[in-house]
Amino acid sequence: MSFSHFPKKLVLKGTPKEIGFEHGNLLSSEIKDQMKIYNAMFQSTSSLTWTEVHEIAKEFQVTIQKLTPDIYDEMVGIAEGAGVDILDIIALNCRSEIALGRFTDGCTSLGWKMQGKDVEGKMVLAQNWDWTENVQKNLAMVEIERKGNEKIWMVTEAGIVGKIGFNSAGVGVCLNAIRARPTHTYELPIHIALRICLESDSVEKAVGSIEELGGVASSQHILIADPNRTLSMELSPVGNCFLEPCDDGFVAHTNHFIKNELVSEPFWLKGSPVRLERANILVSELIKDMRNGLQINNDIGHILRERLFSDTFNAPQAICCQEDPECPKETRNSTLFNIVMRLEAGNSTAEVLFGKPGVTNGEVLKMPWV
Template identity: 60%
Template sequence: MEGIAEGAGLDLLDILALNCRSEIALGKFSDGCTTLSWKKNDNARVLSQNWDWTKTVSKNLAMVSIEQPGKPTIYMVTEAGIVGKIGFNTAGVGACLNAIRAKPMISSKIPIHVALRLCLESDSAEAAVKTLELIGGVASAQHILIADSTTALGLELSPVGNKYIPEDASGIVGHTNHFIENRYVDEPPWLSGSPIRLRRLGELTQGLIANGVEGDAITPSLLRERVFSDTFNAPQSICCEEDPSRDISNRSSSLFNIVMNLDAKNVSAEVVFGRVGSGEEGPVLKMPW
């Protein structure tokens, strides 16, 4: 954060506040993201997400690589100035994020974007979980889907207690913007489409499994075309559309899709900016580049 502040000619506290923006802003805005981890085999997982927020943020998105001595190299999609977000590292650890609106928020604990950075500096999913437990948890209720080549866990995190969701019988962990198991927090309903998206995610993935999709057939293009472009229950769909009934400052849509291949033999990702399947999305970009 000090380096970002110096490079941008800003005060360190400005960058610190930016990295607390989820804790500051979640009481006021509407978000929505859909995350999925899918086991390809015992030594490979696919980790993927649509990230939804207001279109005004899209110009601030950046694909970055971060090299640090003695740590894995990080590749992630983030908002400029934010030190940890959605991506993976060369050790094969990946992280996705679902925003949750719940109380309490405890400011003495670490912001979720710092927690994401710690996950992306880890050598394994297990090590990431141990780090988060060692530092005493996070400041606000959030869900991090953490995975490596052999493990995937849905981390329903909060300042007052965590719940971890393992892979189901199909090797899948799916999540949207409400807690499934964590009852430690006060979480009033705030996105009516979140449970619908989660059910739809299950229907789509189970339908693919029933049609014989497994292993290497679980490709980025398949997930973009058959899952993340889905518009069921629009505008609050997996491929989120702007809701014209909301104020312009509070309309969400899917701003990017990422599909990570967490395989020790080929750790990589594909990123598409915009709403996949809409005809207006950008080209497929690769990480590493």
């Protein structure tokens, strides 16, 4: 039994620059550690030095500043607060794109508009986030409040402006990495796209904003939901595909495209199709039990952690991911946190367990926190 990591909790308010500066100041040591971790990973996966990473970051700098100036200002603030170069912060936020699809974040996500007595219409968005354990100590829970914008709560890596979470309108996002080419530096990095979603007041607005800005720079999957609907977005620089929930109201996703055949996607994570099939089976079994009288009440987070996200079938590439000793040390994945969001306009909440469901003995943290 392992013990849960307790992250820093940040409350950030003000202008984009002020929000960024406070982020950088409070997470300065974590940001510098992230730079060391990703420097090693870039060298291992892509044979890129940090100087070469900066050269690629310069291309993304032009794109971010042009398309999303407020988010760029926040990144400038992070750099100033942490005492690092703006290109360091851009590199962290574009890490998936700079590595040309060679980073192998895992993750299993679920969007579910529940059906049945007492739960009819309730929206749940959840995932296990799998990545290298070196990053776990640099995760943070962040609350962002900017006048005129939706309030945001998310779990993120130090220095990164958009990740996994929800906002005051009840819009939530999960992320699944996809390894595919091409990558375009003139389009939005995925972590910027996640932030755009978190600044939107509906699924439709989020989709429209991303498309209006020209799409995303790399192939990725965002599972998005609001209180009314959930949508699986298979995004790529050459075109997007969307998957609606099944008749039982849910859609699950892992780390390969199901519908989007527009990109060159090597078969890189053999456990991904197995996890997807397993997730569909486990959620279907849960729905069957609910129809036979299983009471959910307010325990959906506990039930999903117990019945879905702790599953170790096909380990190490399981839904609850374990480190694979056959992989390079820098990119060995394991589940670093689980999040279960319940999305309601003005009253959304999330439960977060840092560590592995079913293995980690630790407190389940809440967002918003008191």
